[in-house]
């Protein structure tokens with residue numbers, strides 16, 4: 152596998168206490184950088200001390216948001232080793248995002264090698280308390296200094312990492328959400344299926360409003376009909392209705408989550424019925440009111456499974472499973488976290504040990 156040159160930090164930072172960590176505020180000693188130059192392609196992959204990147208104020212990313220990113224984690228297993236969960240899925244997805252954003256494709260084996268080499272170098276930063284991990288944030292930015300609206304000729308691919316505390320330090324408490332019927336996150340033909348910063352910029356207002364109104368997240372509706380459920384906050388969403396699990400199909404405005412995909416594969420292996428289809432807010436709240444809705448949860452790398460305890464839409468209000476985590480959400484959480492942290496066997500070959 153490709154080895155990149157390393158410039159080591161002269162002074163290493165003290166490791167923070169994982170029990171008081173705030174997500175995404177404390178970074179490790181090193182980062183990975185690679186440049187893209189038109190005519191030359193991706194070149195000069197290297198690991199250097201973590202620190203600021205100097206950019207021209209006219210760099211295209213600042214103006215037209217030509218940018219994509221990823222998020223995955225490294226986990227400390229019971230043997231004391233470090234492992235990744237399906238990292239090639241993240242590499243493929245960043246290339247799918249690049250395709251939509253006119254960013255040149257990364258060489259996949261090199262991008263994976265970069266993640267692995269950086270995490271190996273920072274292995275001491277992977278915490279070992281239950282539920283903790285090292286979050287890995289690969290991203291690509293457009294750096295050509297030009298205000299012309301075109302695809303950039305130059306890019307930086309960077310990877311930074313940060314230790315994160317246990318998401319459920321106080322136990323798994325289901326969240327309250329409401330259906331957002333003003334703002335939309337994504338539309339057909341847009342960038343909803345990519346991980347690009349612009350999607351997040353457009354979603355911040357609804358998230359802030361939800362918080363002000365006492366809700367943890369919003370349930371996004373599709374931007375065309377304003378009728379079908381798409382995601383919850385920045386997670387995919389699943390509902391157990393009767394004996395079937397229903398999750399929004401990947402229409403182009405839904406992000407193809409790796410946790411979503413893994414949940415679907417697990418549930419198929421358990422013989423459960425899973426439907427990927429359109430699900431209207433009307434059908435969902437009818438199922439909630441009739442008692443057919445048994446469980447609801449979000450899926451994503453950060454929380455793994457985030458149970459939904461209450462949902463509101465206009466003047467309708469539904470409590471799910473008495474406001475508690477249900478048996479299926481708990482089973483998915485236990486199965487996925489068991490594989491990710493290596494406390495359970497890995498029958499699907501999802502784990503990459505470093």
Ligand SMILES: *Cc1c(COP(=O)(O)O)cnc(C)c1O
Pocket residue numbers: 222346382384385386387406407408409410411450451452453
């Ligand atoms: C990253 C992301 C998800 C979850 O994807 P995972 O691969 O499971 O972490 C879901 N929705 C949005 C909008 C996202 O950005």
